Amino acid sequence: MARRGETIELAVLGLLHESPMHGYELRKRLNLMLGWGRVLSYGSLYPALKKMLRASWIEERTVPGAASTRRPRIVYQLTETGQDEFVRLMSEVGPTAWEDDNFDIRFAFFGRTDMEIRLRVLEGRRSRLQERLERVQSQLSLTQKEMDRYASELQRHGVESVEREVRWLSDLINAERQQQPVEAPAQEATAPAAPQSTSPSGQPDQPVT
The missing domain is CATH 1.10.10.10 (Winged helix-like DNA-binding domain superfamily/Winged helix DNA-binding domain)
Incomplete structure (x- = not known):
């Protein structure tokens, strides 16, 4: 820490x-x-x-x-x-x-x-909050009946705050990923040869001289 x-x-x-x-x-x-x-x-x-x-x-x-x-x-x-x-x-x-x-x-x-570091930090933060959210929600379901109205409301507020930050982080992560350069498809080594036209007899056309 x-x-x-x-x-x-x-x-x-x-x-x-x-x-x-x-x-x-x-x-x-x-x-x-x-x-x-x-x-x-x-x-x-x-x-x-x-x-x-x-x-x-x-x-x-x-x-x-x-x-x-x-x-x-x-x-x-x-x-x-x-x-x-x-x-x-x-x-x-x-x-x-x-x-x-x-x-x-x-x-x-x-x-x-750089973008890679930003993504790793954002994803780490989101994972940490998701773990915290799961832990709080499990505890809340066990203890909610024992709490009065105001203590229960405070717990609910905390859960909603974490949920909002998780959504915010997800939006940031998606935005960062959309900025990543996309690799261009590999180019063919040679261009395909143009088709050779033929005469009605099926023989290749002779060049006009």
Whole structure:
């Protein structure tokens, strides 16, 4: 299972792959990517940035601040080592690629991966959710009689949410497959000879001279 810190690192690498950013902008963009209810604090962001600085994945650059404050600002930018690490992480297709938090971040940067990797991640995520759906449905059928109305409604809502995501993933997978190039049929080595015309007597026509 991917740790939250690793998910943040992947997100930071992906954002800095687009352009250099300062801490405030990084935090704002990360919160948009992580979604509601998962607000990222500076207490989580800056330890991740320090770790990435030590690993030489990113580097700091000081730029002049606004005229009103005149305080210099620290901008973070990706190094060549960081670019290689981002490519490596985005190429992974193991179980961590389709976990809840990590999948969301991977999906946000799908435009930087090739079709084969996208398909494997999407199919892995769908399989994981289908397993989860079967497990929840079997448990629900056993315990529904023991639950009150609101607990049962919450379970039903969870099942419907997973079903919607499975349908969404299936649509994405079909769309990706439709983009795959279709191999052209093999060409004949030689073109068939044109039929030779004959005269009414059955003999081949002689060329006109």
